[in-house]
Amino acid sequence: MVDTKVTLSGIVLDNPVIPASGTFGYGKEFAALYDINCLGTFSFKGTTREARFGNPTPRIAECNAGMINAVGLQNPGVEAVIAHELPEMKKFFHKPVMANVSGFSVEDYAYTCAMLDKEEQVGWLEVNISCPNVHNGGMSFGVDPKAAAEVTAAVKAVTTKPVYMKLSPNVTDIVSIAKACEEAGADGISLINTLLGMRIDLRTKKPVIANKMGGFSGSAILPVALRMVYQVYEAVKIPVIGMGGVSSAEDVIEMMLAGATAVEVGAANLVNPYACRDIIADLPRVMEKYRINNLTDMIGGAHHG
Amino acid sequence: MKQGIYTIGHNRPLTADVWEMTLLGDTSPITAPGQFINIKLEGLFLRRPISVCHWDGEKLTIIYKVVGKGTEQMCAMGPREKLDVLAGLGNGFDVQKCGDHTLVIGGGVGVPPMYGLAKALLAAGKKVTAVLGFNTASEIFYENEFKALGVDTVITTVDGSYGVKGFVTHGLPEHYDYYCACGPLPMLKAVYNAAPTSGLLSFEERMGCGFGACMGCSCETKYGSKRICVDGPVLEKEEIVW
Numbered sequence: 001m002v003d004t005k006v007t008l009s010g011i012v013l014d015n016p017v018i019p020a021s022g023t024f025g026y027g028k029e030f031a032a033l034y035d036i037n038c039l040g041t042f043s044f045k046g047t048t049r050e051a052r053f054g055n056p057t058p059r060i061a062e063c064n065a066g067m068i069n070a071v072g073l074q075n076p077g078v079e080a081v082i083a084h085e086l087p088e089m090k091k092f093f094h095k096p097v098m099a100n101v102s103g104f105s106v107e108d109y110a111y112t113c114a115m116l117d118k119e120e121q122v123g124w125l126e127v128n129i130s131c132p133n134v135h136n137g138g139m140s141f142g143v144d145p146k147a148a149a150e151v152t153a154a155v156k157a158v159t160t161k162p163v164y165m166k167l168s169p170n171v172t173d174i175v176s177i178a179k180a181c182e183e184a185g186a187d188g189i190s191l192i193n194t195l196l197g198m199r200i201d202l203r204t205k206k207p208v209i210a211n212k213m214g215g216f217s218g219s220a221i222l223p224v225a226l227r228m229v230y231q232v233y234e235a236v237k238i239p240v241i242g243m244g245g246v247s248s249a250e251d252v253i254e255m256m257l258a259g260a261t262a263v264e265v266g267a268a269n270l271v272n273p274y275a276c277r278d279i280i281a282d283l284p285r286v287m288e289k290y291r292i293n294n295l296t297d298m299i300g301g302a303h304h305g
Numbered sequence: 306m307k308q309g310i311y312t313i314g315h316n317r318p319l320t321a322d323v324w325e326m327t328l329l330g331d332t333s334p335i336t337a338p339g340q341f342i343n344i345k346l347e348g349l350f351l352r353r354p355i356s357v358c359h360w361d362g363e364k365l366t367i368i369y370k371v372v373g374k375g376t377e378q379m380c381a382m383g384p385r386e387k388l389d390v391l392a393g394l395g396n397g398f399d400v401q402k403c404g405d406h407t408l409v410i411g412g413g414v415g416v417p418p419m420y421g422l423a424k425a426l427l428a429a430g431k432k433v434t435a436v437l438g439f440n441t442a443s444e445i446f447y448e449n450e451f452k453a454l455g456v457d458t459v460i461t462t463v464d465g466s467y468g469v470k471g472f473v474t475h476g477l478p479e480h481y482d483y484y485c486a487c488g489p490l491p492m493l494k495a496v497y498n499a500a501p502t503s504g505l506l507s508f509e510e511r512m513g514c515g516f517g518a519c520m521g522c523s524c525e526t527k528y529g530s531k532r533i534c535v536d537g538p539v540l541e542k543e544e545i546v547w
Contacts, residue, residue, distance in 0.1 A: 022519070022520075023514075023518060023519060024518060025517065025518050029516055029518050029535075032306075033306070045520075053525060054520065054523060057510055057511065057523065057524065058510070059511070059513075059520075059521045060351075060511045060512060060521040060522070062350055062351045063350065065350055066350055067350055067351055067513065069513060069519065069521060071519065071520045071521060074520045074523055074530070208511075218350055219350075269518060270351070270513045270514035270519050271345065271350065271352060271514075272308075272345075273306075273308070273391070273518070274308065
């Protein structure tokens, strides 16, 4: 019997597979298809202080082995999430959930995290710092170690739950951002968010996406994500959640070897709604094939010896 | 919604670039005309959403226009080949909401779902008139199929090469008490402005997943934001914000 359990900041997950924020809503579309309690946990839709409609459409473009999205953090706002989504979720998901939070100012992040801190269902906070900072000319928090640390400290001050800072890959030096978050008290690092990309329609000669640019995800980005997880694992002592292009049990293990304690699956859910269930079901077979008894032993395995 | 492997029955051209494909498999996920399926194709990341023309027993029919890599791949496929399909997506048309004399209005590849809708309306005992718009005579398809249902069918062509010259709005009859429309956005808007009765309009949008997870196809309505893929593609006239 292989052991797929991993421990994420003191909470044991049955397996390391976590649907990534923005590809799994608040879970109900998937719970209608299969029992999502087979998941390690899931990271729910990026939630902000106020409700957001998001960007104009088209918001989606296809790429070779991937896609670009510019949804723009559409969500009903933290109050509606607490009043409606979490009670609804309780009916079909019986494990601690990962609350994904976004903001446009340090105060936004602190406010939303403080609200979610009170919710028993929330096991971890995953703080997305790829958003533009409205007080700093719209520059993303995630590209500046100082701003990333500021958000980390502000969130840590309002919660006792483990805080995972979700990093943007659109930076020159991912390690410096990860270290800044660690020093500011982060309990873990999530990476990577999407890579900034674009497509142009040959018929209209204009960008496909109304917002012109968007976040590139899908299997094409796996090597980039893997490299960043590897670099960050070497530089920090806190756990890393790896994500980016993961679509198979093999990818999950590869990500863990690079240094991930748990692994998120994103765009794959949109193509195959059963992707996470299938990956979890396939893990024992792939573990046996590579003579792995215990997944926890694989974490950072590529760094040793 | 349900995922399944479907076998191609036939795949044949109706015009120069519009094809009809039948898929054999479980049609039980399809509950209303105007719903769509989402097809996985080899080497392409996202599935391709295509509206269901009609379905019957273990067979569903789709009609698609060849516009890009996905549909090019589809028209090269033949009988007995298999496709991974998510079926029964979207709300579809609510036949109960339709009037005793309902107009079904289709433009170009907006025509196919109106055929299944016409069948469902007739089965519900309603009178149906079809107004089908095309650019030119050579692009017309399914005129005979609509007529074979016993439906009064008006064809319009933009260049006047067949039927009424102009857009579908030039072919609207005088009397009807409800309408359902599917076609390009400018057509839907023109119908919305021209038809005095209440109605249902089916919209198209670029989608990520097709089942409500990614929020890629959201639109604003008078009652808040809706996802075209699950809360639509059919919206009520009264809720639409242009």
